[in-house]
Amino acid sequence: MIFDEFTIKTLIRPVPDFPTPGVVFRDITPLLQSPKALRMVADSLIQRYVESDFTHIGALDARGFIIGSIIAYELNKPLILFRKKGKLPADVLVESYQSEYGEAFLEVHADSLCEGDSVLLLDDLIATGGTFIAAAQLVRRMGAQIYEAAAIIDLPELGGSQKLQDMGIPTYTLTAFELKER
Template identity: 45%
Template sequence: MKRSTDVKDYIRTIVDFPHEGILFRDVTTLFADPRGFRMAIDQMLHPFAGERIDKVVGLEARGFILGGAIAHQLSLGFVPIRKKGKLPGTTISEEYKLEYGEAIVEIHDDAIQPGEKVLVVDDLLATGGTAEAGIKLIERLGGEIVACSFIVDLPELGGRAKLEKMGMNVSLLCEFEGL
């Protein structure tokens, strides 16, 4: 891969995945390139230099990769928000809508303490449903969202507008037109 300073150049598009007519934005090529991955993590952190952040929360599943790297870089704890039934111990859950049905995400009920400042991360912002559910879980535990940081935005699906309407600070590295 050619060396670039644009994260978007490291992301490949897979046509007709997982369904015909979909252009899947595959960040695994970004993760596999050491320079691209480092650049993405650095760019996701940059807007929050000097901000108080207590925890990094990653949304399942690629948000775990990013969240773990960001938490490590900031010397903070990492908290996963997972699909229902994947976390041991006591959890709280939030249901959200998908194109084709509903899903549920969960967080440990002691993962975030009241007043903790939280950075929410994931790879891609589409409709914003998963992020919205994650935000609701964090807020139910008393956490305060500093920002939501994503690599890719699919603006046609309206996720950014949804999160901003909730009062969230949304940080994005690049966007792709089309679904």
């Protein structure tokens, strides 16, 4: 199946003033409801990473779990969950970060990774980069490295992709929206 960025972009619903006034939330629900579009997204990521040399998929809470689980299954890689605070049952490592909405916390099971592991981080979008940066810090605290940070959507004006690249973390997204795009 050929990737069609236009189709993908038309299935990402802009929701003005959510969750706070002035924010345009990029809702991937319509994309997930289209079997063709979801397959297009998954196939594009699978093709990109099928011969790549990393050991784990790291999925970011919560929409990253959807695409991360598909890619982990298809590439036969272990799936690591990066969750919001208080959601994991065993010993965890915690990292605070600033999101576009304020301070938040990300957790991962402390025994998820070992030195020498390499992780592909996946989420639905890169905005300010806070969640990806927190996940990257957690990965590094366990002695592992980041292979790449990937998402369906980039919001380049918010600077997240640039922050990740400045940290030495390559980024990849399927599409991007400028803030003025409604």
